[in-house]
Amino acid sequence: MPLHVPPAPAPALRSVLAALGSPTAVSEARTPSLRTAQGPASPELPLPVHVLDHITPQGTSPTRLAGWRFLIRCAERSVAAADAILTPDGWAFSHFFEGPYITSTERALRHAEAMPMPCQPRLLSVPELYMLTLWLHRDCTDDGAEGSLAATDLLVPLAPAPPGIAAHRPHRVAELLPMLNHRLTPAPLLSSPA
Known part of the structure; x- marks a missing residue:
């Protein structure tokens, strides 16, 4: 599928480029692979990172833009x-990191490119479940910073995924949200017998 990667805000890209060009920022980063990398490093594949704080009873789920990941x-x-x-002064570099989500994101993007429908890739974080998904938004004309989950959008949980949720298996939003809602809903307290 053709991926329609939304353009990142220019100040966000500039802040990351400035951090990459700063020996202090790179040397203080907790990313050994970045510190020991040979050759020039470049930020690619900017993806808006949205956060899913809660799921409404109607199943609609408002998200909020948390940043851009390169x-x-x-x-x-x-x-x-x-x-x-995004800070009160505009877009600013936050931090470098490494770990399993990087290779998992690349793998999910490669699989998404092979799907037949066009989409706009985003990342969706579910902090309460320590879960990150590749969000394949069907409306490619949407601004990457805006838009809400549509029932026909696909969510691809990235590895490591929470127990019981298969990583790298695409789910329609309408299929995955009830499963997530079940996990996010506190279990009722059992009353003790009188």
Whole structure:
């Protein structure tokens, strides 16, 4: 499927480029692979990161934009990622990081490119479940910073996924949200017999 990657805000990209060009920012980052990378590093594949704080009883789920994530490539592979966040003064570099979500994101994007329908890739975080998904939004004309989950959008849980949720298996929003809602709803307290 053709992926329609939305353009990141120019100040967000500039903040990440400035951090990559700063020996202090790179050396203080907790990313050994970035510190030891040989050759120039470049930010690629900017993805808006949305957060799902709660699921409404109607199943609609408002999201909020938390930032933009860039995969940092060096010598033909991603070695880290960088986040830019919106501050009162505008877009600013937040931090570099590495870990399993980087390779998992690349894998999910490769699979998404092979699907027949066009979409706009985003990331969707569910903090209460420590879960990150690739959100394949069907409306490619939407601004990547806006838009809400549509029932026909696909969510691809990234590895590591919470127990009982298969990583890298695409789910329609209408299918996955009830499962997530069940996990987010506190269990009723059992009353003791009188």
